Amino acid sequence: MKRALLLGLGLVLFGLFGFSLFLRSYTSPAVDPAWRVEGANGIPQSAVTVRYTGTSTLLFSDGETSWMIDGWFSRPGLIELLFGEIEPDLEAIEYGLAQNEVDQLAVVIPVHSHYDHAMDAPEVAKRTGAMLLGSESTANIARGWGLPESQIQIAQNHQPVQFGQFTITLIETRHFQFPNPAVAERALGNPDIREPVIPPVPALDYRLGQPYAVHVSHPLGSWLIQGSAGYIQGGLEGYPSDVVFLGTGGLGTQTAKYRETYWDETVERVGAKRIIPVHWDSLTGPIQGPFTGPSRAASFLSDDGEKNLSFLKAKGSEDPALRFETLPRYDPVILFAPASD
Numbered sequence: 001m002k003r004a005l006l007l008g009l010g011l012v013l014f015g016l017f018g019f020s021l022f023l024r025s026y027t028s029p030a031v032d033p034a035w036r037v038e039g040a041n042g043i044p045q046s047a048v049t050v051r052y053t054g055t056s057t058l059l060f061s062d063g064e065t066s067w068m069i070d071g072w073f074s075r076p077g078l079i080e081l082l083f084g085e086i087e088p089d090l091e092a093i094e095y096g097l098a099q100n101e102v103d104q105l106a107v108v109i110p111v112h113s114h115y116d117h118a119m120d121a122p123e124v125a126k127r128t129g130a131m132l133l134g135s136e137s138t139a140n141i142a143r144g145w146g147l148p149e150s151q152i153q154i155a156q157n158h159q160p161v162q163f164g165q166f167t168i169t170l171i172e173t174r175h176f177q178f179p180n181p182a183v184a185e186r187a188l189g190n191p192d193i194r195e196p197v198i199p200p201v202p203a204l205d206y207r208l209g210q211p212y213a214v215h216v217s218h219p220l221g222s223w224l225i226q227g228s229a230g231y232i233q234g235g236l237e238g239y240p241s242d243v244v245f246l247g248t249g250g251l252g253t254q255t256a257k258y259r260e261t262y263w264d265e266t267v268e269r270v271g272a273k274r275i276i277p278v279h280w281d282s283l284t285g286p287i288q289g290p291f292t293g294p295s296r297a298a299s300f301l302s303d304d305g306e307k308n309l310s311f312l313k314a315k316g317s318e319d320p321a322l323r324f325e326t327l328p329r330y331d332p333v334i335l336f337a338p339a340s341d
């Protein structure tokens, strides 16, 4: 009798253990496999290339000048995010930069100051000699990490800055608006970081700061990076772009009207036909190996991914001229090839 009871208890524990592993496993990301492009074999000299790490971390290069959006490689786990403190993971940063095959950058630009965009940028700037360009809040993250003032540049709304042949303009925008008011207040309320941030700190100490859309023009083409799925009505007027790197995280949890307006104010407003979705992968998934979607536990709580995917697919079938692309991890993809002569 006692043995049967122990056996029963053992089975229950084993089941619970298995179930918790299952909940912590990852779903596949909500992107269409047909959108996937492969890394280029052989890159023509002076082509503009892009490499993707995940979330909205992107590396652009024309062979002469390289620079990054966000430069985020640490992947703190759910427990640390919710109940603990976080800090840059130096090994992950070293690994990420090596996978991107870069040791010199002109500039690193966090699109806003949340941890998944700005936390690692000061260390990336330290290691690559880059300028760190962003809001006052981002500057305080850099100061807390000991990045010299000579490497910190405060962004001026609509003021283009030149790095090599890249003309980069930061345009004030809004963060994705969380539909849950309590979440919105926690993540977006009281946005400014007024003092240097010295990690380890709770994840939410990386306050929002000023979010930016980033417009880039280069002799070979133009593009826009909208890292977070927010918008300001008319904010991107006058920034025509061939390509949009379109932040989609959370979009599926918003109303259909929000999604439509976001699309109109971003993709339609700049007239892009080539769309590269970003920020669709897990924030806690590993930094190496294939991209993952949210953990199964998170996917039970939200159908964000599927809703967002069907929205984008519907856009694609409305306009056959649109081209969706998802980037491989770390491998360079040609964004613009030089005109052959």
Ligand SMILES: [Zn+2]
Pocket (backbone or CB within 6 Å): 112, 114, 175, 228
């Ligand atoms: Zn954010």
